Amino acid sequence: MDLNLSLQLSIPELILGISAVLILVFGAFRGDKGMTSVSALCGVALIAAAFAAAFSAFGKGYNGSLVVDGVAVFAKVAIYIAGLFIIVLGQGYFDRLNNRRFEFPILILLATLGMSVMVSAGDLIALYVGLELQSLALYVLAAFRRDDARSSEAGLKYFVLGALSSGLLLYGASLIYGFSGSMNFVEIARYTVANPGVGLIFGLVFLISGLAFKVSAAPFHMWTPDVYEGAPTPVVAFAAGAPKFAAMVLLARVLQTGFEGSEHSWQQVILALSVLSFLVGGLGGLMQKDFKRLLAYSSIANMGYALLAIAAGQSGVAALLLFFVMYMIDTLGLFSAQMALKRNGEPVSRIDQLAGLAKLNMPLTIAITVLALSVLGMPPLSGFWSKYFVFGAAIQGGLWGFAAAGLVASVIAAFYYLRILKLMWFDAPPSDLDAAPAEAKWISYASAAFAFPGVAIFLWLAYDVAQRAAIGFGS
């Protein structure tokens, strides 16, 4: 192992890790009064890490535990920027609750460190350690409002089910190690191609189940609505996007590197998860009355589309990257719009409370409308393009039937977004809203502006980048 090269490849992780420790010491001295400066420092660290990642060399470090390739770099930059927005949202949120705690931005920083280990994991231990670092930080963040019963409940549920899923994942990983004799994905692939067997598939199914829990794909989705409803909104906005992106990239890497050449043994499993997810997400969302629970079901459905991209194999990787960036921005916008809506100091949480929003707050209504139309996949908006790429990849991979099922599911899901639009534009408002907080308002406007027309610039810039990043993935 060349330590110098390994250290160079892990510069983004080094920046995040070292700055997290230093900022923690700084925060411990300043106390909770220093949350603003701690947030600012964490933001600077994330920006620095994003730059370091964007300009980093490609290669493998630490005996193959760390893989830096185009996909890893693309995902890292997206995840770090998402973390930055969440720190801004969280700062305002806890300021207004008068509940400043300097650990919040540091935990976000450590969670992004975990995700960054995940997206460039080259062996089973790095997979597990990264996943655990990310989830442990998120369990704490979900329970962050410890005096709020809902938030504690969310944290506990997330923790118990997450621990169960980690158990499944570890069992699968130990079986794969037991059969193949190696932790490294490349070695595992070499063994699997030479000696296919039921035992390895057994391990693989457990591993996929564990990861499916983390991305909340049906039938492992049951924790999602409760956690989304109870956890603080900035945390949910984070948990709905970046960790799932990291886990999906990880899943794609395990399957396409570790089980390269045995696609037939995992493709059906992923397709089953995918179809179940968009059906459960589409149908489950119809009955929801709470805005955040609705978004939880929407996220389950969207994980189905992402899994479809993974099932499509090599051609789906670029689609996966583009899909997740656009999806993360849409969810960020919707959750910050929800944060911006308050009535008599209480957050607007039920969908029927959105009634008549057009008469109260026109800009936010337009933002929510654009974002909702985007998530349901209306043509010129970003959500349409994300689905377009995924279905395109699926058709290219010969998965016609599944792409058609996905289209049907997205038509079902369209209904509940249309219900929100009808309430906002055509119903009578019950009473006035509080003034919307600036940062939540602007992040949701910015996301809406990204959904259209920003997406055109994004695709013009990022389409080639994503295509190039995906070349050579999985070998």
Next chain:
Amino acid sequence: MSLMAIAFYLMAACTCVSGLLVVTARNPVHSVLFLILSFFSAAGLFVLLGAEFLAMLLIVVYVGAVAVLFLFVVMMLDVDFNKLRKGFATYLPLGGALAIVILLELIFVNIAVANKGAAAGNLPHYSAAKSNIRMIGEQLYTTYAYLFEMAGFVLLVAMIGAIVLTLRHRTYVKRQDIHAQVTRRRKDAVAVVPAKSGEGIQE
């Protein structure tokens, strides 16, 4: 039967039986003590494999820290274990069936790994020339340095989490602030006020 085999079966049986007793014992304190016994026998199995460092680690960490912590929790929390066990008989058929399925699964898969896995037939090799600790240390701090550091971050997050979720600063408790006491000057505390006779002093 060699002495090794006798020792193995003895300790393996001890591990299994005490594991069973952990879940069936009526008194929770006895459960924890059986847990400690099963850890001890598992440590004995490690010694048989020649991994004496792992054996000691198991005793120090699991018996010394984890099990004792369980013991404290069991004794300090007022949990009515008989109440918790109320539905035992009703759920026994389903739970038992699931347990048997998982047990069979584990047995089959473990046999398959032992017979067909990459390491099938290879006994662990250890040499007297290098001690266990040295071999583990060499691997841990070179080959797995990156993962070792990341595991450290996982523990850091656990520590931050425990503090964030449980530590409360009590504002109603009066604490001694030595800096404020030492830097307090006479003029901050004492004032000379001219007082007229027959009238009080106003602030």
